[in-house]
Amino acid sequence: MGRRSVVHERFGSFWASSSRPRVVSPAAAEPPLHFDRFPLDRAGDRRHDSRLMEEMTDSEDSLVVVFVDGRPVVGPRGSAAVRTFARVDTLVDSEGDAVTLMPWVIPMGELKALAGTPGPGMVVFLGMCRDGPVFAANVRLEDIDEVRVLQEHGLETADARRVGPKLAAEDASVLANASGMLAWHRNAAFDPRTGKAASEIVLGGHGRRVPGEQRALYPRVDPAVIVSVEHGEWLLLGRKASWVPGRYSLLAGFVELAESLEDAACREVFEESGVAVSRGSLTYHSSQPWPFPRSLMVGFSGTSSEIERAPRGFDLLACREAQMAARGTGVLEDELNSLRASLTLPRVEVDEEEMEDVRWFHAKYLWRQLCDGDDSEGDAVEMRIPGKHAVASAIIHHRLDAILGSRRSELDVVPAADLGPKDLPGFGGARREMKYVLLRVSTGSGDNFESRFIVRGDPRASYHNHVFTYAKAELRQFDLDVLGGGRIVVDDDARTMRVYGYSAAFGAAVHEISRAVLLEQYPLYSIETAYDGY
Numbered sequence: 001m002g003r004r005s006v007v008h009e010r011f012g013s014f015w016a017s018s019s020r021p022r023v024v025s026p027a028a029a030e031p032p033l034h035f036d037r038f039p040l041d042r043a044g045d046r047r048h049d050s051r052l053m054e055e056m057t058d059s060e061d062s063l064v065v066v067f068v069d070g071r072p073v074v075g076p077r078g079s080a081a082v083r084t085f086a087r088v089d090t091l092v093d094s095e096g097d098a099v100t101l102m103p104w105v106i107p108m109g110e111l112k113a114l115a116g117t118p119g120p121g122m123v124v125f126l127g128m129c130r131d132g133p134v135f136a137a138n139v140r141l142e143d144i145d146e147v148r149v150l151q152e153h154g155l156e157t158a159d160a161r162r163v164g165p166k167l168a169a170e171d172a173s174v175l176a177n178a179s180g181m182l183a184w185h186r187n188a189a190f191d192p193r194t195g196k197a198a199s200e201i202v203l204g205g206h207g208r209r210v211p212g213e214q215r216a217l218y219p220r221v222d223p224a225v226i227v228s229v230e231h232g233e234w235l236l237l238g239r240k241a242s243w244v245p246g247r248y249s250l251l252a253g254f255v256e257l258a259e260s261l262e263d264a265a266c267r268e269v270f271e272e273s274g275v276a277v278s279r280g281s282l283t284y285h286s287s288q289p290w291p292f293p294r295s296l297m298v299g300f301s302g303t304s305s306e307i308e309r310a311p312r313g314f315d316l317l318a319c320r321e322a323q324m325a326a327r328g329t330g331v332l333e334d335e336l337n338s339l340r341a342s343l344t345l346p347r348v349e350v351d352e353e354e355m356e357d358v359r360w361f362h363a364k365y366l367w368r369q370l371c372d373g374d375d376s377e378g379d380a381v382e383m384r385i386p387g388k389h390a391v392a393s394a395i396i397h398h399r400l401d402a403i404l405g406s407r408r409s410e411l412d413v414v415p416a417a418d419l420g421p422k423d424l425p426g427f428g429g430a431r432r433e434m435k436y437v438l439l440r441v442s443t444g445s446g447d448n449f450e451s452r453f454i455v456r457g458d459p460r461a462s463y464h465n466h467v468f469t470y471a472k473a474e475l476r477q478f479d480l481d482v483l484g485g486g487r488i489v490v491d492d493d494a495r496t497m498r499v500y501g502y503s504a505a506f507g508a509a510v511h512e513i514s515r516a517v518l519l520e521q522y523p524l525y526s527i528e529t530a531y532d533g534y
Contacts (some may be wrong), residue, residue, distance in 0.1 A: 073103070411452050
């Protein structure tokens with residue numbers, strides 16, 4: 001009986017039954033994340049059968065996912081040298097586009113003919129598919145006799161993390177698993193306790209040990225938390241200096257020794273931003289394997305501690321001038337309460353050794369950015385989040401849906417702020433000063449009444465009444481009330497705004513409200529307020 005027959009006979013009953021138990025997570029109702037669709041049966045209970053592992057490794061018909069010099073090899077879809085572990089009817093990448101790349105997968109016999117028999121630690125058993133055993137093997141380019149084979153089939157090496165989002169989710173999961181296992185073997189040649197060579201490979205490549213000893217070494221996982229922090233309708237995001245321009249994501253970090261996941265979530269957010277998270281508010285979202293080289297991302301969402309003790313009504317306005325302006329222009333307490341989160345955003349103190357920037361983003365702003373597309377390595381954009389392959393993107397989408405939900409309003413079409421043209425000679429430019437008015441825009445009546453604050457400014461306007469006239473023409477289908485005015489100085493290069501002063505015709509606006517409205521649309525700007533000057 002040939003080796004293929006032996007292997008398949010011993011695994012025949014294994015695959016004949018589809019009732020092998022699976023552990024289903026609470027997030028099972030959600031679509032699996034991109035590196036979390038491992039299509040093989042890991043067959044962990046069979047790794048202890050050393051004879052079977054040897055037979056499968058020696059079988060010329062076993063499938064091999066090929067790595068060259070530690071990097072996976074991929075090729076164009078349609079090439080005879082590649083294959084997919086995904087269902088043919090689901091061949092889409094992380095963005096939902098048709099897959100154009102697949103991993104190089106060949107029989108073990110073909111690999112040996114091309115590059116010889118891989119050495120110890122160069123072959124790892126990944127699991128079983130319906131065509132038999134699947135291994136990952138790492139070979140050196142200099143050992144491949146027919147390098148032209150790669151060129152003829154359009155094959156090339158790639159970075160497993162970067163190419164993953166371009167593959168079918170199942171193929172990306174296989175390459176990620178293989179990449180992490182092969183990386184572990186490169187770094188686990190010696191026993192860290194004794195310094196002796198751990199040259200004996202066990203458990204199909206899932207363990208190593210010093211010859212003659214019973215204690216084995218196993219691949220380790222470094223858990224990391226990634227956290228969505230909310231303050232009302234605002235989400236806390238940060239960026240590292242090494243990221244592509246405009247990219248922001250959730251705050252994350254590794255779990256320390258003897259630390260719970262919840263404590264790690266609170267600690268990491270506070271260390272990187274100075275924002276305190278309410279531990280009791282933390283809820284688990286999902287996890288994602290990130291074996292680059294050996295992390296596991298554990299996702300949470302929670303709220304800032306300060307939202308629980310934020311004041312209400314006119315107490316939301318800290319200074320006397322603001323309270324006087326609110327009462328003088330007819331701002332209602334209920335309206336202030338609707339801005340409770342926006343008026344009490346916790347102060348951010350960035351850990352500059354870890355992060356380049358951390359700031360609050362309003363859910364509506366983030367939603368608009370998502371409508372324009374997720375992460376891209378291409379053109380410069382104002383703001384982007386990680387692509388759909390990342391757990392950060394899944395959490396952000398989930399929280400935005402929870403915050404905004406299915407709420408629809410006629411006022412959704414009204415921009416929170418409009419500061420007039422930037423490119424008119426004599427009026428625009430990177431630095432410009434303008435008169436502005438704070439407006440209440442409303443629609444409906446009785447139980448159907450809706451209103452919100454908006455800011456309108458224009459560098460061309462000589463009087464505040466001119467700004468109001470422009471706004472009435474723009475929003476003629478809605479009711480408008482003027483709630484005071486002032487001036488805004490904008491510096492687009494420095495990304496700053498100063499809101500101050502008053503209107504001789506309408507009185508002083510509550511600049512803190514104006515600042516909150518402006519931040520909804522301009523979260524990347526630093527905005528200060530003052531009541532001095534005209």
